[in-house]
């Protein structure tokens with residue numbers, strides 16, 4: 036059973052990857068033999084079918100995991116992120132059947148690949164539930180949130196496409212929009228960098244640990260990546276040598292005191308460095324900026340249509356997110372903790388996400404907020420979601436951080 | 439020959455524009471068609487012709503509330519008008535929401551006061567987070583969600599919701615309930631989706647309209663006809679979505695307000711009860727007996743049921759409890775309810791809810807201390823201090839007396855000041871005063887659980903030593919009343935209904951008019967224009983006219 040479950044997820048991962056490739060083929064292929072339209076149609080259909088098979092396998096994984104663990108697999112970072120990936124794919128498929136824009140797949144599917152890879156960085160074992168999570172609301176609340184966020188993520192991707200299109204079609208390569216757009220793409224590369232580095236270090240079985248004290252109690256902090264930065268005022272217990280480096284390069288500042296703060300800072304530094312290196316390599320070999328690289332994929336799109344797709348995805352995601360992230364969250368919090376809202380960091384960021392998208396919707400009521408500004412808002416909203424997923428879970432501990 | 443009117447859509451919003459963002463004043467109220475419109479109207483109520491502005495312009499019309507005037511646009515003199523206009527503005531609403539958002543984000547930088555493990559936030563933030571923490575506390579961010587600022591923001595959003603809804607719902611209602619079917623060609627050609635098509639000679643105009651109306655009815659439009667004009671409409675319910683969801687939010691906020699202002703509507707207390715003991719619940723007339731509190735662990739042998747570091751994981755916290763009420767006549771306790779309380783399964787009686795919130799295994803309840811004369815080695819007696827109800831003074835042998843000067847149940851040093859982290863006796867510390875016939879003046883002595891203090895009291899003649907701890911399991915229960923919950927959840931339910939109405943339905947209207955051998959088609963939707971275009975094209979296909987409504991390859995600016 037467990038084997039089957041792992042294979043299902045692995046297969047899903049590869050199908051997402053193949054789907055990405057098919058979509059890229061669909062929008063870039065020259066296709067002299069059959070003609071552009073036929074070629075695009077053919078590969079687009081292949082991409083879609085591959086995505087649907089991937090999604091089905093992903094659902095299979097989820098079902099087996101429920102059978103094994105007896106609870107809905109949304110109880111830790113791995114499970115939640117994997118489910119978010121599935122939601123993104125599902126939301127994409129729905130949106131595809133409304134608008135039938137092939138290019139969208141060429142951007143959403145790689146995001147799904149990154150998300151699933153990111154998920155697998157976290158411990159994947161099935162673990163027992165602490166008492167607070169033992170409720171059917173775990174399944175209801177968290178899945179609804181994830182589905183909502185999946186749709187909002189598709190809104191983000193469409194927004195990103197709009198920006199690439201806007202810069203490219205108008206030849207606005209030296210505008211601030213172009214610069215910020217490149218920045219967003221580099222941020223995504225950092226996420227990729229994090230996944231790659233985690234993969235490399237864990238493949239090598241890398242280990243390092245430090246001794247230091249937190250609140251006057253001695254603690255040992257484990258690192259999974261080569262320590263560039265060590266905890267403040269700490270002693271090395273063990274550092275595997277890697278690429279000739281065997282000592283941390285510097286020490287964390289004294290105000291960074293939390294129990295695992297230095298390790299997290301170390302991970303962030305690695306993500307930034309590897310993201311920048313990846314970016315540097317891409318620039319070096321392709322001799323083009325990232326958005327210039329992506330522009331040919333989107334050059335034929337109608338801006339107004341892309342804007343509507345982005346809005347539509349958000350208009351689907353917003354009510355679902357409200358239901359899951361606010362209403363179900365309140366009902367469950369009321370049952371489990373005796374208060375329906377406690378301004379716990381995680382709750383707070385759900386509120387912030389919700390307020391952000393409320394602002395988006397209200398601004399769209401006004402002239403001049405469609406298109407460019409609106410697309411930036413959709414990108415910003417996704418940044419808030421990712422902040423919630425990555426930063427709040429890892430950095431700010433609260434009742435909700437169970438991973 | 440056909441004209442595609444729809445080439446500005448990228449500049450014009452997909453939805454109607456609030457006049458405050460760009461509408462203008464106007465004087466003209468009488469339309470060319472002869473109809474007199476109220477002041478502030480932008481599109482003739484009767485024929486839909488624009489009343490103001492550059493009449494020559496061919497920009498798509500602003501269709502918000504079909505051009506009906508809102509109070510906030512017509513009344514701008516008295517202070518009531520100014521307040522009204524302030525709160526009815528979407529711009530202001532956006533700012534209010536943004537400010538709330540920013541404050542919420544700032545509120546997560548450091549933990550809020552409610553959850554810090556210290557009763558003295560003034561020292562805690564500075565000590566734990568340094569200067570930044572001190573600033574955080576002093577600016578008031580450490581308890582920002584209970585601050586007047588936050589309350590005022592919520593209140594302003596509430597007022598704004600009421601005002602903006604009233605301001606708009608009346609004109610919207612009037613516009614939607616009083617629609618004329620025959621519209622001026624200007625109105626039709628200046629819709630965002632619009633088409634003017636000369637009708638071929640061989641086509642019968644009546645048949646054409648009939649076919650169109652049939653095709654649209656198939657697409658579930660509600661059709662009205664007057665002469666050679668059609669009005670097809672569907673999904674009007676979508677327009678009420680925002681108002682319903684705002685009403686839901688208003689109800690939600692009223693619920694929050696009521697729990698603050700209504701006495702007895704909100705209670706948030708907690709009790710610790712030892713196994714076997716009965717305690718009165720704070721603020722309510724009930725007593726609770728903790729029959730037994732238990733903690734169950736996952737099976738350690740099953741590797742899957744272990745946490746990562748191999749430590750056992752808690753499976754369940756449960757308190758077997760009995761709830762009593764005092765009989766006013768006899769003064770005896772009478773059982774009211776009995777049952778287990780566990781996480782996610784509170785005990786409920788009326789409005790009162792009891793939650794399993796804490797579990798303390800082997801908690802120290804009392805300590806036994808021994809007073810010894812260091813000179814003579816004589817033991818001068820043992821005394822017991824109940825850590826949750828310490829007696830102030832203890833009389834021992836040979837006329838010795840021990841008095842408690844100060845007691846810290848959960849001792850910590852904050853800076854160089856001794857204080858207590860909580861009311862739970864995790865690390866009890868005492869300052870005693872010992873008096874007796876052999877002492878000229880009273881002696882002070884410190885006792886801190888788990889700490890050797892021989893140096894501090896070296897000069898003392900008498901020492902106080904710990905002989906025994908008395909421990910028991912105890913359960914921590916939360917005692918809650920929140921009478922506004924039904925209101926709050928009703929509000930949220932209505933909010934969801936409103937959202938669904940607004941986002942999963944679309945208000946689409948299609949006006950058709952045959953005039954002077956031309957077919958005029960104009961259409962409007964509150965969202966999702968592509969769907970509307972597709973429907974229109976499909977409907978026209980059926981009638982044998984294949985008209986394209988697709989926008990040209992367009993460019994912004």
Ligand code: HEM
Nearest residue numbers: 393396400525526527528531535595598599602680683940
């Ligand atoms: C946190 C508070 C609020 C939330 C969550 C909220 C939510 C919404 C939503 C979901 C819509 C529908 C948007 C669409 O269909 O695209 C909407 C529309 C609207 N909201 Fe709000 N709103 C809030 C506060 C306010 C306030 C304070 C005002 C006061 C000016 C306001 C004014 C409007 C207006 C004028 C509309 C458009 C109504 C129409 O289309 O006829 N909102 N709101």
